[in-house]
Amino acid sequence: MTVRKLLASRCPVTRDYSFLVFVCLLFLGVGCAPKTVIQPVVVPPSPHTVRDASVSEILLSQFEAWKGVRHRIGGTDRQGVDCSGLVQAIFREAFQVTLPRTSRDQSRMGQRVEVKEMRPGDLVYFLDKGGDHIGVLVAQRTFLHASASRGVTLSTLDAYWWPRLKRVQRVLS
Template identity: 40%
Template sequence: MSRLEALAARTARLDASLREDAPRWIGIPYRWGGTTRRGIDCSAFVRQYVRDNLGIALPRTTADQRYEGIAIGRDELRAGDLVFFRRRGVRHVGVYLSDGEFIHASSSRGVTISTVESGYWDRHYWMSRRIIPAPPAGDLPTPRSIVRRDSTGARG
C-alpha cells in the first residue's frame, strides 16, 4: 500500500469514527458559554468532541483554538480538521467530517451536521486548521490513538 493509499484509508477510518459518535451529540441545544449536554457552545463542543474522538486537548475558546495545529487550505480539508467561520467579528468553529460536511454546535439548531459549501457557511468561511499531526513515514496511527502532549511532556 502506498503512503497516499494509507493516508486515504486512515482518513476514511477517522471519518467513520467521527460520524459514529455524532448521533450522541446531534440535537444537544446551543447555550453560549455552555459546556454540558444540557447546553453547549461551539468551542466547548469542538473541545469535547475532539478530546473524545482524537485524544487531542484543545483550548476552551474559538479565539484560542484558531491557533492550534497548522493552517491548511479549504481544498485540503480532511476528517478531523477544524473549520472556522466569521461574521461581523463573531467566530464559529466545527469539526470537518468528509464530503463537505462538518459537525458543530449551531446557535439556531444546536449540535448538527452542516455543509461547508451551503450558502451561509460558504459566505462566512474563514479558515481551517489541521490539528492531527502528520504521522512519520510508515507509522499511521488509528483514530483515538492520537494523543497530544503539553509543553511539559505530559499526555493531554
C-alpha cells in the same frame, strides 16, 4: 522469356500473388503468437483515504452521541454546548487531544491548511458580523458543529457557510 511473360501471353488476367501470400503468412503468424493475459492491478487505498474514512466514522459516532443537545453559550456538556465547547469535548473524547476553550484560540491550534487540502478532522473556522464560529470537518464538504438555532448538527459548506470560512487548521496528524 520469363514465367510471367509466358503466363501473360497465354492468360489475359495475371496477378502478382506474392503480396497476398505475405498477408496470409502475416495473419498466420499473429494467430500463432502466445496470448497475453492481462491481470488486473489491485491498488491499495492511500493512507489518507483510510485515515479519512476512520476519522469520519469516529466523528459521525460523536455526532450520534451529541445529536439533539441544545446550544447554550458557555456550555461544555450534554446539558447544553456552544461551538467551541463541542469541538473541545469531541477532540478530548474521541482523539485524546486537549484544545483550548474558545473558538478563536482553537482556530490557531495545529497547522494552517489550504482549503483545497482540508480533510476530515480539520477544524473549520468562520467569521461573520455575529462573531466567530468553529466546527470539525467530517467529510469533503460536511462539518459538525453546535448551531445557535439547531443545536448540535451536521451542515454543508454551502452558499451560507462557504464565504464565511476564514481558516482551516489541522490538529490531527
